[in-house]
Amino acid sequence: MTETIPVTDSHGTVPVADPSQPLVQVRDLEVGFQTQNGLVKAVRGVSFEIYPGETVAIVGESGSGKSTTATALMKLLPGNGDITGGEVLVEGTNIVDHNEKQMAAIRGGVIGYVPQDPMSNLNPVWSVGFQVREAIRANGVATSKKDIEARAVEVLQQAGLGDAERRMKQFPHQFSGGMRQRVLIGIGLGADPKLLIADEPTSALDVTVQKVILDHIESLTRDKGTAVLLITHDLGLAAERASKVIVMNQGRIVEAGPSKDLLSNPQHPYTQRLIAAAPSLASRRLESSIAGESQDAKTFDVAQMAEQRAEAVDADAPAVISVRDLTKVFSIRKGGFRSEPFTAVDKISFDIPKGTTLALVGESGSGKSTAAKMILGLEEPTSGEITVGGTAMTGVSRKDLFNLRSRMQPVFQDPYSSLDPQRSIASSIAEPMRVHKTGDKEARRARVLELLEQVSLPAELFNRYPNELSGGQRQRVAIARALALKPDVVVLDEAVSALDVLVQAQILQLLADLQAELGLTYLFITHDLAVVRVIADNVAVMERGKIVESGTTDQIFENAREPYTQRLLDAIPGAGLEWTV
Amino acid sequence: MTLYVVKRLLQAIPVFFGTTFLIYFMVFSMPGDPVLALFGDRTPNPAVLEAVREQYNLDQPFIVQYFMYIKDFLTGNMGVTFSGQTVNDVFARAFPVTLQLVTIAVVAEFLLAVGFGLLSGLRKGKFADHASLLMALVLNSIPPFVALFLAQYFIGIKLGWAPVTVGANVSWGSLLLPGLTIALTIYVVGMRLMRGSVIEAREGDYVRTAYAKGLTSKRVTPVHVARNSLIPVITNTAASFGALIAGTTVTEGIFNIPGIGKVLYDAILRGENATVVSFVTILTVMYIIVNILVDLLYAVLDPRIRYV
Structure with missing residues (x-):
């Protein structure tokens, strides 16, 4: 099913071109990849339109063809990919047969691009200033050396790099991920394009940084009247940021429409499943489906299944795992023979009662994974105590530690490399x-x-x-x-973070079922608070090695005391949206 | 950075003493008496023999001789050859010749490696790639001395395009044929390195971003693809520079080039121990320095690498 729905923009943007004429029109687009097994179609007949100044989001799981569609608009497909059918009209001209020179004129100047991974998208051997100036020169925005330099500083400042002038000579590795993404946004918007394609622009960043970056893209493009094509796997994020949402599955558009309608009244079963599977603030703790009424495996619904579990958890149950003042200090080399102590985990203490789940939440670098490694016995604690089922883990012989290990087992993030x-x-x-x-x-x-x-x-x-x-x-x-x-305890280190949303929901359900069936205790390490809501009984929030706040999941979500926790909660995409469920 | 260089130079000290000691020991243990050899067929007066031994400290124990040698070496006195020239003079004449030859070989090797590597990488799997890989393989399979004889015979003698031997007539032009021949037999390593990094860089995210800026391949290929791929090739070339300086004996022998390799070879045949030990020591020191420079070059080419 393909649909093209013209939507009037709800953000009140300033139109720069005739708003009644579409900026980009995609008609029956087909993209194929040449593989060993012949031509594989990644996009099979996709049609949509983007009008000047509007924000359109394409949502889909990995392999849905959403990124391929976006790169096809700029003809930046990988070497073995090609547009095999359909038309892409940019300002009324079909670009499918454009040569390299004609495409170079469109790229940057008419269509800007912000890629997914800020770590790999800047050339490591050139200074940041060089790479921004290059983009400006290529599109003829400025010609003299001085003007190019001035414009480069200007776009970086607009992208949120306050001290751009000073940092022009620095190299990408001297920037943090969020800062690099700002540089890439500056490059993407450097030549004032009419459309900005943002391909998962924040999925490689920490949650709180994600929100800042997305806010920034939104305000910049609104000021300039730039249309945005946002590619994302996150329906909540899409609905929050875009006026029109296109849902793709297996190379086809299954549903498209204004984001509010789509969210409140999804027509296609696939969209309905996506919405149901998305964990959000409105969700409740997952209950085992075995205990409740049987669920249809295909259409299960996180929110519907969720029930209050408070009474089910016995607060007085003995702690299976108990951590007291656990500390890990690394020494960081400072050059020469000097080194400096770095406290990754700073005197954290918690108990996990039998049969419950504790979520350890925090951004990257907060020390949550180091804590998990120590509990698994993979890292030696500097000080503090870990007790598993009454047996101390610290200061025991290798043989005893070996036996203790069988009682704690890990599940890691990446199912491909584990x-x-x-x-x-x-x-x-x-x-x-x-x-x-x-x-x-x-x-x-x-x-x-x-x-x-x-x-x-x-x-x-x-x-x-x-x-x-x-x-x-x-x-x-x-x-x-x-x-x-x-085992008594399963340590789940970002165990669902790498999974698509539908699969993620199934795995979370499986974990809940296994917990009810086998009385398992989970330590759930994650940066994603939305997932915490559906899986955890208790939450401990970590910031810079310390537990800054802990409590039951309901307490944390409804009444967070710490500003840091509040920031993490605010950063959940779609937090402020009315969901149908 | 300074600290790093100092550290590396300090590391070089045990390497210096280790290699010189080994060389000195091996030469010392070689059969034959150098003093007797000085007199040729004549039977010398034992008193004279004794006097000569004393003059050259040959009556001292081995370890004392070694340290006296090191002391002289470090103060710039490398001794005298049988014909009465100082080793310093011999080295000063031979070294520039070898340096010229190696420069030609290294520059040509670098250009061949980059050129064919880039061609192969950009046309991966196509005809040009296969042809370039096959050519490199064939050239690499010919033993260098065979290649040198073939070049000398066909280009020097049959076609007469280049001097057959160099002899006293040392110039960039006369060294071109042996230099290029060396380059052709060794460029395959650099070429494969270049090809591999070009293939990787071509599909890289930052290259796609460069195209997304509106750049054409005319700019992206040299600035983003080739520039990033050069890092391993340049370091490989620099390393082969050190190896070649010490390894031109065969080439200099075939083309009769009066460089370090030839002088060293002759000195070994004649049993001129002072020359052999001194030359090998200098080559060792140069090899160590070139290697430090190669490591520093990394930091210049890749800003991510900083030595602190």
Whole structure:
């Protein structure tokens, strides 16, 4: 289904061109990639329009063709990709057959581009000033050396680099991720384009930085009357920022319309599923679906399933894991023989009662992953105590530590790199049992089959290899492996952060089911507060190595005391939106 | 930065003593008596023999001789050859010749590596890529001395385009043929490095961003693709510079070039120990310095690398 819906802009922007004529018209666009298995179509007949000054968002999961569509508008497809059908009209001219020179005239000047990953999109060997000046010179915005320099400083200042003049000679590695993204925004808007394509401009950044960057793009483009094509996987973010939302799935547009209508009255089942699966502030703690009424696996709905769990949690239950004044000090080399102590984790203490989930929340660099590593015994604490089921973990012999490890098992973020590609699924799941010499070969085989069933994977996967599995299936395997030794505690380090929203919802449901069934205790490390809402009983917020606030999930979400916590909550995309559910 | 250089130079001290000691020891252990050799077929007077031994400290224990040698070396006195010239003079005459030859070889190698590497990388999988890879493989497979003889025979003798031997007639022109021949046999390593980094850089995010700015490939290829790919090639070339200075013996022998390699070779045959030890010591020191310079070059080419 393809639709083109002209939408009047709701942001009250200043139109720069005839607002009744579309700036970009995409008609039946098809993009194919040449692979070993022949031509693979990534975009199959997409049509939409962008009018001057409006903000349009394309939303979809990975592989939906959203980024391919965006890069096709600038003809910046990777080497093996090509537009195989349809038209792209930029200001009325079809660019599909444009040569390199004609495209160079459109890129930068008519269509600006802000890429996803600020770490890899600036050339490391040239100064920041050089790379901005290059963009300005290429589009003839200024010609004399002095004017180019002045304009470069100006665009960087507008992009939010206050001390741009001083930093022009610096190199990208001397900038933080957020600062680099500002440089890329400056480059993208340097020649005052009529359309800015922002391809997941903030997904590589910390949540609080994300909000600042998006606010900045919004205000800059509004002032200049620039149209924006925002590519994102986050429906909440799209609805919050764009006036029109296009939902893509498997190379096709499944639904498009004004963002408020789309959110409050989604027509297509896929959009409905996306909305239902998105965790948000309005959600409640996930309850095991086994206990409640049976759920249709395909249309389950996070919010509908969610129930208050407060009474279910026994606050007096003994703590399975108890952490007292845990501290980790690294020494950072300062050059020569000098080094400086850096306190990554600073006297944190918490208890996790049996069968509950504690979410450890914070931005990158807050020390949450270091804390998790110490609890898993992968990093030696500088001081402090960790007690697991009454047994102290610090200062014990290697043999005792080895035995303790079987009681705590990890699940990591990236399901692609956390499974050995050379091992079959069964071999991966059975590995902890082999290491800890649990059971004989037959018993382990039976246990693997049992675990596959517990994580809802078909027994046929037994002899398969990770490359035959999807991201969600792989993460289920990683969970099965973590459960192999019947641990008391599972440490989930950003375990759902890399997953698409529908898969993420399924994995969260699986975790809730397993907790109810097996009485598991979770330590959930994440930067995503929206996920915390649906999985955690208690929350501890970390900032610069310290726990700045902790409490039950409801307390934190409804009544955060710390400004830092409040900032994290405000940064959740779509926080202020009315959701249908 | 300064601290880094000082640190590296301090590290070079044990390397210096280690290599010179080994060389000195090996030459010392070689069969034959250098003093007797001085007299040729005549039988010398034992008193004279004794006097000569004393004059050159040859009656001292090995370790004392070694440190006396090091002391002389460090004060700039490398001794005298059999024909009465100072080793300093011999080196001063031979070194510029070798430097000229190696410069030609290294510059040509660099240009070949960058040129064909860029061509191959940009046309990956196409005809030009296959042709360039095949050519590099063939040239690399020919042993250098065979290539040098072939070049000498066909280009020097049959076609007469270049002097067959150099001899006393040292000039950029006469050294061109041996220099280019060396370059052709060694450029394959640099070319493969260049090809690999071009292929990687071409698909890089910052290259796409450069195109998105509105730049054409005329600018993106040299400024963003080639510039970034040069880092490994330049360091490889600089490293081969050090290796070539010490490794031109075969080339200088075939083309009769009076450079370090030839002098060293002759000195070994004649058993002129002072020359051998001194030359090898100087080459060792130069090799160490070139390697430090190569490491510093990294920092110039890649701003992310800073030595503190």
